[in-house]
Amino acid sequence: xxxxxxxxxxxxxxxxxxxxxxxxxxxxxxxxxxxxxxxxxxxxxxxxxxxxxxxxxxxxxxxxxxxxxxxxxxxxxxxxxxxxxxxxxxxxxxxxxxxxxxxxxxxxxxxxxxxxxxxxxxxxxxxxxxxxxxxxxxxxxxxxxxxxxxxxxxxxxxxxxxxxxxxxxxxxxxxxxxxxxxxxxxxxxxxxxxxxxxxxxxxxxxxxxxxxxxxxxxxxxxxxxxxxxxxxxxxxxxxxxxxxxxxxxxxxxxxxxxxxxxxxxxxxxxxxxxxxxxxxxxxxxxxxxxxxxxxxxxxxxxxxxxxxxxxxxxxxxxxxxxxxxxxxxxxxxxxxx
Amino acid sequence: xxxxxxxxxxxxxxxxxxxxxxxxxxxxxxxxxxxxxxxxxxxxxxxxxxxxxxxxxxxxxxxxxxxxxxxxxxxxxxxxxxxxxxxxxxxxxxxxxxxxxxxxxxxxxxxxxxxxxxxxxxxxxxxxxxxxxxxxxxxxxxxxxxxxxxxxxxxxxxxxxxxxxxxxxxxxxxxxxxxxxxxxxxxxxxxxxxxxxxxxxxxxxxxxxxxxxxxxxxxxxxxxxxxxxxxxxxxxxxxxxxxxxxxxxxxxxxxxxxxxxxxxxxxxxxxxxxxxxxxxxxxxxxxxx
Numbered sequence: 302x303x304x305x306x307x308x309x310x311x312x313x314x315x316x317x318x319x320x321x322x323x324x325x326x327x328x329x330x331x332x333x334x335x336x337x338x339x340x341x342x343x344x345x346x347x348x349x350x351x352x353x354x355x356x357x358x359x360x361x362x363x364x365x366x367x368x369x370x371x372x373x374x375x376x377x378x379x380x381x382x383x384x385x386x387x388x389x390x391x392x393x394x395x396x397x398x399x400x401x402x403x404x405x406x407x408x409x410x411x412x413x414x415x416x417x418x419x420x421x422x423x424x425x426x427x428x429x430x431x432x433x434x435x436x437x438x439x440x441x442x443x444x445x446x447x448x449x450x451x452x453x454x455x456x457x458x459x460x461x462x463x464x465x466x467x468x469x470x471x472x473x474x475x476x477x478x479x480x481x482x483x484x485x486x487x488x489x490x491x492x493x494x495x496x497x498x499x500x501x502x503x504x505x506x507x508x509x510x511x512x513x514x515x516x517x518x519x520x521x522x523x524x525x526x527x528x529x530x531x532x533x534x535x536x537x538x539x540x541x542x543x544x545x546x547x548x549x550x551x552x553x554x555x556x557x558x559x560x561x562x563x564x565x566x567x568x569x570x571x572x573x574x575x576x577x578x579x580x581x582x583x584x585x586x587x588x589x590x591x592x593x594x595x596x597x598x599x600x601x602x603x604x605x606x607x608x609x610x611x612x613x614x615x616x617x618x619x620x621x622x623x624x625x626x627x628x629x630x631x632x633x634x635x636x637x638x
Numbered sequence: 639x640x641x642x643x644x645x646x647x648x649x650x651x652x653x654x655x656x657x658x659x660x661x662x663x664x665x666x667x668x669x670x671x672x673x674x675x676x677x678x679x680x681x682x683x684x685x686x687x688x689x690x691x692x693x694x695x696x697x698x699x700x701x702x703x704x705x706x707x708x709x710x711x712x713x714x715x716x717x718x719x720x721x722x723x724x725x726x727x728x729x730x731x732x733x734x735x736x737x738x739x740x741x742x743x744x745x746x747x748x749x750x751x752x753x754x755x756x757x758x759x760x761x762x763x764x765x766x767x768x769x770x771x772x773x774x775x776x777x778x779x780x781x782x783x784x785x786x787x788x789x790x791x792x793x794x795x796x797x798x799x800x801x802x803x804x805x806x807x808x809x810x811x812x813x814x815x816x817x818x819x820x821x822x823x824x825x826x827x828x829x830x831x832x833x834x835x836x837x838x839x840x841x842x843x844x845x846x847x848x849x850x851x852x853x854x855x856x857x858x859x860x861x862x863x864x865x866x867x868x869x870x871x872x873x874x875x876x877x878x879x880x881x882x883x884x885x886x887x888x889x890x891x892x893x894x895x896x897x898x899x900x901x902x903x904x905x906x907x908x909x910x911x912x913x914x915x916x917x918x919x920x921x922x923x924x925x926x927x
Contacts, residue, residue, distance in 0.1 A: 351735065355734060355735050357734075357735060357738045357739065357742075359677075359742060420914075423917055423918045424914070424917050427917060427921050429734060430669075430675050430734075430738075431872070431917055431921070433675070433677075433738055434675075434677070434864075434868045434872075434913070435910075435913065435914065435917065437677065437864050437865065437868070438864065438865035438868065438869070438909065438910040438913055439910065441861065441862065441864070441865045441906050441907075441910065442865070442906065442907045442910040442911075444906075445903065445904065445906045445907045446907065448903055449901075449903050449904060508735075558746065558749075558858075558861070562742070562743075562746050565739055565742060566743075569736075569739055573735075600750060600753055600754055601754070603746070603750050604747060604750045604751065604754070606746075607743050607746040607747035607750060608743075608747060610739065610742075610743040610746075611740060611743040611744065611747065614726070614727075614736040614739050614740045614743065615722070615726040615740065618730070618736055
């Protein structure tokens with residue numbers, strides 16, 4: 302399948318989904334759908350570094366929250382232009398503010414990408430484990446920074462009040478839903494393009510044997526940095542519309558550990574070798590969690606995700622996609638003894 | 639700067655450092671010596687805290703004695719976890735990605751189970767040494783910090799003697815460097831690793847008791863320690879117990895200074911700063927080879 306054709310199919314599916322929800326569903330469908338779409342972006346983003354390169358990122362929540370809080374930051378600036386700037390500057394800036402959400406998404410992506418670059422540059426030259434540990438600690442530190450930063454609400458949290466209606470789309474949630482569909486298309490296309498390019502083969506050599514790759518002249522550090530920035534930026538982009546979706550952001554919700562767990566569990570359960578895996582994993586787990594949250598409890602559904610993650614990494618290392626391939630028998634999968 | 643404040647900040651930091659050393663001991667063994675990146679270690683520590691809490695509240699046994707009583711159970715738990723890890727990941731050569739995800743899952747599941755069982759209320763234990771403190775001139779020694787500090791020191795001496803003087807201890811130090819050589823000495827590397835991992839989880843029982851003596855505990859508190867223990871472990875030089883102690887004391891003092899002079903809400907950022915700095919400047923740590 303050529304890439305333009307792939308994009309057209311995605312747009313068609315996205316449009317069909319949107320129209321289906323708009324005609325037959327209600328606002329809840331859009332809210333639930335938004336969450337699942339957000340997880341597809343997070344899982345796909347995680348998989349670019351985790352699945353293709355073999356480097357584990359435990360800090361998905363941090364990158365996600367970076368996107369969310371960069372939106373809060375610019376929203377708050379827009380709210381208090383008169384206090385922050387002189388009259389003439391405020392008048393000038395009032396043409397720009399409030400910044401539309403698509404631009405905020407790009408900003409959030411840039412911020413998260415930069416943080417990924419910094420963390421990666423310091424830790425990716427060492428053994429892979431150190432990067433994983435650094436990302437684990439990164440979440441705690443960025444949360445500490447946010448808690449101490451009063452302008453974005455500190456530990457109290459911040460209110461972000463979106464317009465109730467928006468032209469063309471109607472209710473604001475439908476607008477966010479449409480934006481998320483666009484993000485999913487961007488993420489999946491990105492992942493699929495990488496998979497079939499020189500870049501993707503480079504990533505695969507790092508995953509399979511970094512030392513050998515280095516010896517063959519693969520610029521491993523540069524490739525790893527590219528993967529980290531791409532993956533981090535996509536996570537930040539997924540987080541940027543979050544404040545508008547939820548209306549009230551506090552560190553506990555933006556840095557929620559469930560983002561980190563889900564963005565690892567979804568590709569692991571779906572399968573990490575191709576873009577299909579995270580998509581399947583995110584749709585399955587995301588929908589399951591939406592159902593479990595309303596029917597059982599939100600704590601129990603986290604337990605289910607954790608147990609599924611442990612179960613799958615032990616029993617089915619290649620996820621659902623791997624199980625499917627084994628079953629069909631198209632490809633004989635062998636592992637080094 | 640107030641001199642008394644400075645002295646007491648140093649003392650509090652050193653005492654805290656002794657506790658941090660106990661928390662890190664298990665990671666120094668599993669990550670430093672065995673190459674098993676057990677990021678679920680804080681979860682086991684928290685499990686130790688809650689078991690200590692149950693025993694203390696229901697039977698009235700001193701928390702430290704209670705944690706020593708359950709040491710064998712923690713050792714067995716560690717051995718079982720290692721066996722699963724070995725069969726599912728090490729044997730297949732997949733520890734890098736899936737092994738990490740496995741431990742992350744264990745960390746998360748343990749936290750959620752504790753959350754379901756105990757809720758989000760703060761839990762604490764009772765012991766005669768929680769509350770009073772000994773003063774020596776201007777210096778204050780809070781007993782709730784001093785007692786864990788001393789027990790932790792004893793534990794480290796015992797571990798160091800075990801590792802450097804006994805045959806199994808030496809085998810533990812050797813196993814990640816050259817498992818083949820161990821085989822030639824008629825030692826089963828898997829068995830050695832199982833024993834060592836059991837010991838590393840057993841230390842979590844004591845560390846858990848210290849934790850709940852020092853501060854009231856909720857299920858999510860374990861996460862705050864992930865950054866700390868890995869920062870200490872890396873700064874100390876992987877797998878070096880003396881290095882771990884020095885790094886832990888250092889981190890304790892720096893954190894205590896940060897908390898005293900800048901405010902306690904900044905303390906968690908310290909460990910990450912140290913971790914990044916160490917990785918960037920001297921990845922082999924203070925006493926690393």
